[in-house]
Amino acid sequence: MAEASVAGGYAAGEGRKLNLKGLASVLAPWALPITLLVLWEIASQSGFVNARLMPAPTKIATTFWRLLLDGSLFFHTLASTQRAVIGLVIGGGLGFIAGVLTGLWKPAETLLDSTLQMVRNIPHLALIPLVILWFGIDETAKIFLVSIGVFFPIYINTFYGVRTIDPQLVEMASVYGLDRKALIQRIILPGALPSILVGLRYALGFMWLTLIVAETISATSGIGYMTMNAREFLQTDVVLLGIIVYALLGKLADVATRAIEKRVLVWHPAYQVKSGSAK
Amino acid sequence: MSVADAYEPESTGGLPISLSRVEKSFGALNVLGNFNLDIPAGQFLAVVGRSGGGKSTLMRLVAGLDGADSGRVNIGGRKVERLHPSVRLLFQEARLVPWQRVIENVGIARGPNWQETARRALADVGLEGRENDWPSVLSGGQRQRVALARALVSEPQILLLDEPFGALDALTRIEMHRLLERIWTARGFTTVLITHDVAEAVALADRVVVLREGAIALDIEIALDRPRQELADPRAVDLQRRILDAV
Numbered sequence: 001m002a003e004a005s006v007a008g009g010y011a012a013g014e015g016r017k018l019n020l021k022g023l024a025s026v027l028a029p030w031a032l033p034i035t036l037l038v039l040w041e042i043a044s045q046s047g048f049v050n051a052r053l054m055p056a057p058t059k060i061a062t063t064f065w066r067l068l069l070d071g072s073l074f075f076h077t078l079a080s081t082q083r084a085v086i087g088l089v090i091g092g093g094l095g096f097i098a099g100v101l102t103g104l105w106k107p108a109e110t111l112l113d114s115t116l117q118m119v120r121n122i123p124h125l126a127l128i129p130l131v132i133l134w135f136g137i138d139e140t141a142k143i144f145l146v147s148i149g150v151f152f153p154i155y156i157n158t159f160y161g162v163r164t165i166d167p168q169l170v171e172m173a174s175v176y177g178l179d180r181k182a183l184i185q186r187i188i189l190p191g192a193l194p195s196i197l198v199g200l201r202y203a204l205g206f207m208w209l210t211l212i213v214a215e216t217i218s219a220t221s222g223i224g225y226m227t228m229n230a231r232e233f234l235q236t237d238v239v240l241l242g243i244i245v246y247a248l249l250g251k252l253a254d255v256a257t258r259a260i261e262k263r264v265l266v267w268h269p270a271y272q273v274k275s276g277s278a279k
Numbered sequence: 280m281s282v283a284d285a286y287e288p289e290s291t292g293g294l295p296i297s298l299s300r301v302e303k304s305f306g307a308l309n310v311l312g313n314f315n316l317d318i319p320a321g322q323f324l325a326v327v328g329r330s331g332g333g334k335s336t337l338m339r340l341v342a343g344l345d346g347a348d349s350g351r352v353n354i355g356g357r358k359v360e361r362l363h364p365s366v367r368l369l370f371q372e373a374r375l376v377p378w379q380r381v382i383e384n385v386g387i388a389r390g391p392n393w394q395e396t397a398r399r400a401l402a403d404v405g406l407e408g409r410e411n412d413w414p415s416v417l418s419g420g421q422r423q424r425v426a427l428a429r430a431l432v433s434e435p436q437i438l439l440l441d442e443p444f445g446a447l448d449a450l451t452r453i454e455m456h457r458l459l460e461r462i463w464t465a466r467g468f469t470t471v472l473i474t475h476d477v478a479e480a481v482a483l484a485d486r487v488v489v490l491r492e493g494a495i496a497l498d499i500e501i502a503l504d505r506p507r508q509e510l511a512d513p514r515a516v517d518l519q520r521r522i523l524d525a526v
Binding site: 169172173175176177178182190266267268 | 362388
């Protein structure tokens with residue numbers, strides 16, 4: 001944008017040309033997906049690919065509309081989101097507490113860390129048979145799996161964030177008479193926050209992944225159930241729609257964390273491009 | 280001086296510091312051996328020496344950040360056992376908390392009415408209007424000013440400065456010298472400045488101590504008029520030469 005305004009000073013015609021160039025650069029990332037969609041549509045309409053196995057985008061769009069109107073899409077999305085959020089709160093909360101505890105308090109690290117590092121290496125989806133034995137196939141099983149999935153990324157990154165606080169700042173804080181509570185509140189937790197947010201982003205990825213698998217195994221609601229159910233009846237359009245919904249939910253979670261980052265890390269030089277250049 | 284005079288708190292005075300027969304080693308390395316030094320209340324002392332000469336160790340002992348192996352470090356007649364509440368420290372780096380705004384950094388201890396006192400301390404170091412900036416947008420000199428305001432806000436009776444101007448450019452450094460001299464003159468706290476810059480020591484201090492291999496190699500008084508005109512005074516040049524010979 002700055003480039004365009006500088007060039008605009010030389011000649012009006014130049015400026016317009018560069019504006020078109022700016023528009024092109026905005027549209028460029030969409031070019032590939034749109035081309036693929038068009039090709040896909042043509043391929044299934046012309047019968048080049050089997051419409052039963054790979055229905056056309058327009059067919060998926062009408063399915064989306066149908067499921068939206070009968071309320072089932074909303075119902076299943078809500079069920080999935082609910083499990084995801086409850087699991088995230090439980091697993092993420094515990095991971096955060098454990099991370100802060102082990103980061104700040106040496107005995108907790110000695111006691112917990114090596115055990116947690118060992119358990120961490122078990123793929124949590126390997127627990128599915130055990131989880132079904134323990135909790136049956138109801139909500140608890142899915143929430144348990146999601147909680148385990150999000151626990152470790154948040155735990156590890158919180159621990160790391162707390163441990164890598166600049167010791168010079170901690171020394172300064174003690175020279176200036178901050179007590180332990182103020183030190184944790186004003187120095188350690190805000191300092192660990194960038195790292196904790198990295199953990200949160202990883203956790204959100206694990207959260208959806210775990211949920212998809214958990215819901216396809218045993219459920220009576222949720223996007224995973226919707227797609228597995230559709231597979232039984234060879235409704236490929238619904239299966240594809242489910243996949244798209246997962247993608248959108250994942251993207252939504254990512255956008256949300258970015259927004260949080262932008263808000264809570266305003267102090268960070270990386271988020272201060274504007275105020276820095278205005279000086 | 281006119282702008283600076285707008286706000287000056289009452290002189291808080293200083294506390295005397297005394298070190299007697301202090302020993303401090305790190306492993307096999309004896310940093311300070313049988314070390315004696317008396318600093319009267321309100322004096323501006325500069326400690327000059329090469330790296331590894333024990334300057335920073337001396338400072339950490341007075342601040343109570345480290346303990347002596349033996350001997351006594353007294354502040355105001357009482358033995359230093361931990362951080363003394365009326366001792367403030369300025370580090371080589373400003374050590375501002377990046378996620379707190381300038382005013383929050385100055386009022387880091389959050390004492391009663393901290394915003395008002397922090398605002399006044401910032402005005403005192405010439406940073407009014409920058410209260411809500413993030414530390415990352417400040418220049419090096421401005422950061423050290425904020426750090427100075429943070430040290431002054433609690434009206435300390437002893438100010439310890441560990442090469443705080445070492446990383447600043449020459450002009451900013453002279454500005455900081457004037458600022459520090461003005462505030463010290465007004466408040467009269469005991470000041471210990473650690474530096475390897477002999478000109479800086481002569482420009483600011485009442486007395487210069489040269490540390491060499493953990494012992495005092497030179498202890499001279501700098502009886503020049505204040506406020507001092509740096510570079511101009513031939514007596515200052517002579518004093519600098521004497522100190523340099525001892526380093």
